[in-house]
Amino acid sequence: xxxxxLVVRLRVSKKKLKIGRMADSNxxxxxxxxxxxxxxxxxxxxxxxTMAEAGTTLLRRMDISVAEAEKRTxxxxxxxxxTYTVYLIxxxxxxxxxxxxxPAPDSLWRRYSEFELLRxxxxxxxxxxxxPPLPEKRAEFVWHxxxxxxxxxxxxxxxxxxLENFLLxxxxxxxxxxxxxxxxxxxxxxxxxxxxxxxxxxxxxxxxLKALNATFRVxxxxxxxxxxxxxxxxxxxVTSQLLRxxxxxxxxxxxxxxxxxxxxxxxxxxSAIEKDMGDGLQSAGHHMDAYAASxxxxxxxxxxxxDQLKEYLFYAEALRAVCRKHELMQYELExxxxxxxxxxxxxxxxxxxxxxxxxxxxxxxxxxxxxxxxQREVKLQVLEEQITQGEELIKDQNTECNEYVKNAxxxxxxFKEQKDRDLKEALISYAVMQISVCKxxxxxxxxxxxxxxxx
Amino acid sequence: MSGIVVxxxxxxxxxxxxxxxxxxxxxxxxxxDDLEVFSKDTTLTDGSLFNASxxxxxxxxxxxxxxxxxxxxxxxxxxxxxxxxxxxxTFITYRVLTKTTRSEFDSCEYExxxxxxxxxxxxxxxxxxxxxxxxxxxxxxxxxxxMVERFNEDFIETRRRALHKFLNRIADHPILSCxxxxxxxxxxxxxxxxxxxxxxxxxxxxxxxxxxxVAATVRGVRNRPEEFTAMQEYVDTFSQKITSxxxxxxxxxxxxxxxxxxxxxxxxxxTLWSGSEEELAEPLKGVASCIERCCRETEGQVDQLSDSLxxxxxxxxxxxxxxKAVLKRRDNIQAEFxxxxxxxxxxxxxxxxxxxDLGFVLGSFLGKNPEEAKRQRQQRLDLEIEExxxxxxxxxxxxxxxNNALKVDWARWQKNMRGDIxxxxxxxxxxxxDYYEKCLAVWESxxxxxxxxxxxxxxxxxPLDPQETTKDASPQAT
Numbered sequence: 058x059x060x061x062x063l064v065v066r067l068r069v070s071k072k073k074l075k076i077g078r079m080a081d082s083n084x085x086x087x088x089x090x091x092x093x094x095x096x097x098x099x100x101x102x103x104x105x106x107t108m109a110e111a112g113t114t115l116l117r118r119m120d121i122s123v124a125e126a127e128k129r130t131x132x133x134x135x136x137x138x139x140t141y142t143v144y145l146i147x148x149x150x151x152x153x154x155x156x157x158x159x160p161a162p163d164s165l166w167r168r169y170s171e172f173e174l175l176r177x178x179x180x181x182x183x184x185x186x187x188x189p190p191l192p193e194k195r196a197e198f199v200w201h202x203x204x205x206x207x208x209x210x211x212x213x214x215x216x217x218x219x220l221e222n223f224l225l226x227x228x229x230x231x232x233x234x235x236x237x238x239x240x241x242x243x244x245x246x247x248x249x250x251x252x253x254x255x256x257x258x259x260x261x262x263x264x265x266l267k268a269l270n271a272t273f274r275v276x277x278x279x280x281x282x283x284x285x286x287x288x289x290x291x292x293x294x295v296t297s298q299l300l301r302x303x304x305x306x307x308x309x310x311x312x313x314x315x316x317x318x319x320x321x322x323x324x325x326x327x328s329a330i331e332k333d334m335g336d337g338l339q340s341a342g343h344h345m346d347a348y349a350a351s352x353x354x355x356x357x358x359x360x361x362x363x364d365q366l367k368e369y370l371f372y373a374e375a376l377r378a379v380c381r382k383h384e385l386m387q388y389e390l391e392x393x394x395x396x397x398x399x400x401x402x403x404x405x406x407x408x409x410x411x412x413x414x415x416x417x418x419x420x421x422x423x424x425x426x427x428x429x430x431x432q433r434e435v436k437l438q439v440l441e442e443q444i445t446q447g448e449e450l451i452k453d454q455n456t457e458c459n460e461y462v463k464n465a466x467x468x469x470x471x472f473k474e475q476k477d478r479d480l481k482e483a484l485i486s487y488a489v490m491q492i493s494v495c496k497x498x499x500x501x502x503x504x505x506x507x508x509x510x511x512x
Numbered sequence: 513m514s515g516i517v518v519x520x521x522x523x524x525x526x527x528x529x530x531x532x533x534x535x536x537x538x539x540x541x542x543x544x545d546d547l548e549v550f551s552k553d554t555t556l557t558d559g560s561l562f563n564a565s566x567x568x569x570x571x572x573x574x575x576x577x578x579x580x581x582x583x584x585x586x587x588x589x590x591x592x593x594x595x596x597x598x599x600x601x602t603f604i605t606y607r608v609l610t611k612t613t614r615s616e617f618d619s620c621e622y623e624x625x626x627x628x629x630x631x632x633x634x635x636x637x638x639x640x641x642x643x644x645x646x647x648x649x650x651x652x653x654x655x656x657x658x659m660v661e662r663f664n665e666d667f668i669e670t671r672r673r674a675l676h677k678f679l680n681r682i683a684d685h686p687i688l689s690c691x692x693x694x695x696x697x698x699x700x701x702x703x704x705x706x707x708x709x710x711x712x713x714x715x716x717x718x719x720x721x722x723x724x725x726v727a728a729t730v731r732g733v734r735n736r737p738e739e740f741t742a743m744q745e746y747v748d749t750f751s752q753k754i755t756s757x758x759x760x761x762x763x764x765x766x767x768x769x770x771x772x773x774x775x776x777x778x779x780x781x782x783t784l785w786s787g788s789e790e791e792l793a794e795p796l797k798g799v800a801s802c803i804e805r806c807c808r809e810t811e812g813q814v815d816q817l818s819d820s821l822x823x824x825x826x827x828x829x830x831x832x833x834x835x836k837a838v839l840k841r842r843d844n845i846q847a848e849f850x851x852x853x854x855x856x857x858x859x860x861x862x863x864x865x866x867x868x869d870l871g872f873v874l875g876s877f878l879g880k881n882p883e884e885a886k887r888q889r890q891q892r893l894d895l896e897i898e899e900x901x902x903x904x905x906x907x908x909x910x911x912x913x914x915n916n917a918l919k920v921d922w923a924r925w926q927k928n929m930r931g932d933i934x935x936x937x938x939x940x941x942x943x944x945x946d947y948y949e950k951c952l953a954v955w956e957s958x959x960x961x962x963x964x965x966x967x968x969x970x971x972x973x974x975p976l977d978p979q980e981t982t983k984d985a986s987p988q989a990t
Contacts, residue, residue, distance in 0.1 A: 288788060295785035302777045309771035316767055319760040327753040330746055334930055341937070477791040484795045485962050488802070491955045498948035506941035512934045 114234040120149045120162070121228055121243065123221035126213045127166070142213055143168050144220055148243050165246035169194070172220060174253060175242050179233060180375075181258045184382040185465035186233060187472040189226035190371030192219025198300040198363065200308035200356075215364060222368070232468070268381045271388035279383065279462070285469065286380040293373035296366050303363060307356050318349030337512030344505040351497055358490050365483040369476060376472070379465055386458045393454055397447040404440045407433055586612040586683045588698065590676035593668050594625070603627050606672055608679065610698045616690075622699045628653070630697065631675055633709055637693040638682070643841040644918035645688060646925045648681035649830035650674065670823055677827070681928070687917070724848065733843045734850055737915070743922065744839055751832035758825045765817045772810045779803040798958050805954045809947050816943040824936035828929065835925075838918065845914045849907040856900045863893040 125145040133139045147162035172191055179188050196212050206212065224243070227233045238256065241249050324342030328335040592607035610622040631650055638647050651674035682688045696708050779800040786796035 291788040295781070295788060299778075299781040299785060302774065302781045305774045306771065306778055309767065309774050312767040313764065313771050316760060316764045319763075320757070323753055323756045323760060327750075327757075330749045330753075334933070337934075477789075480792055481795050481962070484792075484799055485959065487799065488955045488959045488962070491802075492952055492959065495948040495952035495955065499945055499952065502941050502944040502948065506938060506945060509934055509937045509941055512930060512937075 114229045114231060118151055119228070119243075120147075120151055121221075121224050122147050122162075123217050123224065124162075124164070126217045128208070129168075140208070141168055142208070142216075144217055146224070146243060163244065165244070167242070167246075169216070169220075171242070171250065172223065174250065175239065176223075177262075178238055178253050178256070178258050179227070179236065180378060181262045182236070182238075182256075183232060185379060185461050186230070186468045187372065187375045187379055188233070189223055189230070190368060190375055191223050192216050192364070193367060193371070198297075198304045198367070200304040200311070211360075215360065219364060219368075231471075263382070263385055268385055271385045272381070275384050275388050276391055278387065281466070282380045282383050286377060289373045289376040289380065292376070293370060296370040296373070300363060300366055300370065303359070303366075307359060311352055311356060314349050314352035314355075316349075317345050321346035321349070334512045337508045337510075340511075341505050341508035344501050344508065348498075348501045348505075351501070355490075355494050355497075362483060362487050362490065365479065365486075369480060372472070372476070376469075379469065383458075383461060383465065386454070386461055390451070390454050390458055393447065393451050397444065397451060400440055400444050400447060404437065404444060407437050407440065584684070585614055586610065586689065588676075588679045588683050590672055590679060593672055604668060606675060608698060616695060617699060619699075624698065624700065624705075625702070626697070626705075628671075628675075630705065631678065634682075634693060634697045635678075638688055638691055639837075641691060641693070642687060642917065643845065644838055644914040645685075645921045646831075646834055646838055646918075647688065648678050649827055649834050650678055651827075652830070666818075670819075674823065674827060685924075727851075733847045736843065736846065739919070740839065740842065740915075743918075747832060747835045747839060751829075751836070754825065754828045754832060758822075758829045761817070761822050761825050765814065765822055768810070768814050768817065772807065772814060775803065775807050775810060779807065795962055798961060802954045802958050806951045809950050813943060813947050816940065821936050821940045824932060828933070831925075831929070842914055842918055845907075845911050849904065849911045852900060852904050852907055856897065856904060859893060859897050859900060863890060863897065 123144050124147045127143050127145070128140060129143050130138060130140045143166040145164055145166055147164045149160065149162040169191075176188060176191055179186070192215070195207060196209075227239055233239065238249075238253055241252060245252075321342040324338040324345065328338040328342070331338060587610070589609045590606050591609070593604050594607075596603055596605055605625040605627045608622075608624050608626050610617075612620055612622075628650075632653070635647055635650055638645075651671045682691075682694055688694065693708075696705060700708060782796050782800035782803065786793040786800065789796060
């Protein structure tokens with residue numbers, strides 16, 4: 058597995074270098090104008106480091122965290138006041154820490170929309186990679202306690218964690234972590250957006266219509282990709298079903314626990330008129346209150362588990378994107394091949410003088426007489442050129458397609474292993490959570506039993 | 513320590529005065545194997561080893577209660593509900609089985625069938641005979657809430673249990689268990705019971721009772737003894753609290769049932785997912801099976817709540833009605849007594865009043881001898897006063913008996929209540945502990961099965977979070 062991954066990285070580096078150079082040509086100005094933390098020299102140095110150590114992921118050289126979230130107000134695109142949240146990204150080179158220094162981390166603020174921009178860029182630039190998803194834009198699968206409000210502090214906190222998770226996943230990805238835009242995202246607050254737009258990635262994005270078209274018209278779909286697409290659909294549907302059910306169960310569990318709190322209140326009031334039973338009732342009541350209160354922590358932890366499931370719900374979409382890109386490439390290849398075949402046929406017709414296929418040309422030549430040999434010669438030459446070009450194109454496309462398939466499958470295998478590992482851990486942590494819930498329950502009710510027996 | 517005379521009008525026959533000493537002897541005799549079980553000695557078969565004459569401190573009563581359990585001489589069960597269909601109606605009868613060694617019963621075993629109406633009649637008779645004794649409540653006559661049918665299985669079973677408890681409380685009661693009506697209820701054939709029911713005070717006399725009761729209610733009581741006021745306050749608060757608890761418990765049951773319904777969807781969701789996975793299929797199926805087992809345990813919880821705690825609390829909600837009625841009846845008895853006293857005072861005033869009154873004047877008009885008339889009037893009044901005095905004596909007796917009966921029964925009721933409530937909550941707490949213990953075992957065994965597969969990974973107790981996982985696991989990076 059080692060050899061192929063090295064090859065991939067080199068290949069990617071080449072591609073990246075192209076983009077990197079584009080960015081480089083502008084980076085001087087940006088570094089001087091926008092970035093007050095790093096001098097141009099330091100930036101250059103960092104870039105060199107990035108290139109040289111393309112073999113290791115960014116995460117091994119840098120601590121990354123999304124440390125805080127803050128509310129801001131400002132004018133938006135249509136000059137209206139809006140409130141939004143920004144997240145503080147902190148980075149610190151690891152070797153600085155290990156050398157005994159403890160420098161303050163570099164930091165900058167980003168909003169969710171910038172994360173989205175980064176991800177879209179990565180999606181277009183690395184279509185063969187299963188790009189890690191962002192945390193949800195709006196709170197879904199909520200149960201009644203959480204508000205669906207994006208400004209709700211719990212939601213913001215969970216989003217902060219999700220964004221950090223996203224950055225860490227990208228930074229630990231063998232291919233993605235070497236991306237320059239990603240590095241700039243982490244290190245240059247101002248002007249980053251412009252740099253990303255200047256890469257022209259948006260032009261490279263395939264239109265949805267094209268992609269949809271391809272889905273229905275591919276003649277020889279790759280069986281593996283078809284299976285993968287089915288799997289991604291299934292993954293999406295089962296995880297969303299599970300998340301829905303889980304949310305409803307959480308809601309009900311909350312109800313059960315909270316109603317027990319009423320016992321506390323009533324026992325306490327009742328104990329006032331009882332002589333022998335009073336103490337037992339009162340202390341049992343305290344335990345009922347504790348029981349009712351314990352559900353908040355329980356559900357908070359479960360939310361974390363739900364987030365783990367959600368990540369893979371969104372990963373399903375990324376998986377499907379890889380499949381769709383392949384379909385598109387396949388379709389374009391098939392179209393080009395078809396085109397070539399028809400041109401070759403035309404040439405043959407011209408050469409042999411036979412009209413095998415119905416064409417307007419054929420009809421008009423029949424009606425108005427055949428072309429002159431000179432005209433035919435010209436046409437033949439044009440066709441020959443087109444055929445040569447077409448053959449070149451197909452050869453390139455084929456290579457590209459094969460490259461794509463190879464790279465994609467590498468990442469898909471990596472993703473599968475990651476998914477199996479992560480989700481198994483998630484299930485185990487769910488079991489651990491349930492065990493903790495049971496232990497708490499045993500404790501509370503044993504205590505309550507003690508109190509009741511003393512009544 | 514001396515016994516209080518139990519008025520024959522309000523207690524069981526034969527009237528007995530049993531001192532503490534003798535009751536101690538009775539206990540010893542009962543433990544003697546040589547003693548003939550079917551003793552004709554009425555002192556032994558009075559049916560109560562513990563009655564109104566016993567000291568009423570809680571400690572001594574607890575002792576008595578424990579000894580009672582061993583010396584129980586009457587056992588009643590209610591079971592075997594059956595449906596009867598006639599042209600007019602459909603109703604349920606229950607089998608009432610009695611096993612007893614008491615001499616006032618001709619046989620030692622009885623099996624009869626009774627319907628709710630019969631129980632209702634019995635309760636009425638007992639309350640009539642013992643107005644200030646707290647009779648355990650019957651299950652409700654009608655069930656208003658929800659779509660509960662009268663013939664629904666759960667409803668019948670709940671009712672059966674409540675009727676069983678009702679009869680047992682009577683059987684355990686030193687005074688009530690001696691009631692003739694109770695004996696007939698347990699032993700009579702259907703037609704015998706019907707004809708016995710028809711006896712008793714006629715319609716008009718019952719009307720009279722009702723009118724008197726209403727009048728007493730309107731009149732009210734003047735000098736209620738402090739302890740009964742305290743009882744009234746207690747009952748008011750208790751009633752509020754027990755009603756709250758009843759509501760809370762029913763709400764918990766409802767939430768628990770809804771939780772169970774949702775949880776039942778969880779297992780299948782995991783199983784569905786496992787169908788799409790390879791590596792993950794096994795742990796997913798494991799989680800699904802754990803959840804399904806927890807569902808079964810939750811069902812057990814729901815059952816315990818609805819079979820045990822909910823009815824247990826609800827019967828005490830019904831009790832508060834009984835308590836209020838008992839206190840009211842006691843008040844009425846006192847009010848009647850006070851009213852008669854007032855009448856006596858008025859008559860005395862009349863008698864000692866000046867002879868210058870209208871009657872005298874009228875009499876003289878009609879030609880009657882004024883002295884003669886006055887003397888006749890005095891005689892009449894004296895007679896009336898004597899009659900009144902007798903009645904007042906009776907009422908005073910009645911009142912004192914009622915008050916004492918209530919005092920004793922109050923302590924008995926409180927003890928029973930504590931026992932019942934404690935038992936109900938204890939069993940709930942035990943069930944909940946059991947529930948969590950079973951669920952714990954289920955999840956722990958799942959964890960074990962997973963952890964043994966993870967022998968290659970580190971054996972951390974804490975769950976990994978995705979950040980840690982991402983940091984560590986990047987195979988291509990190495």
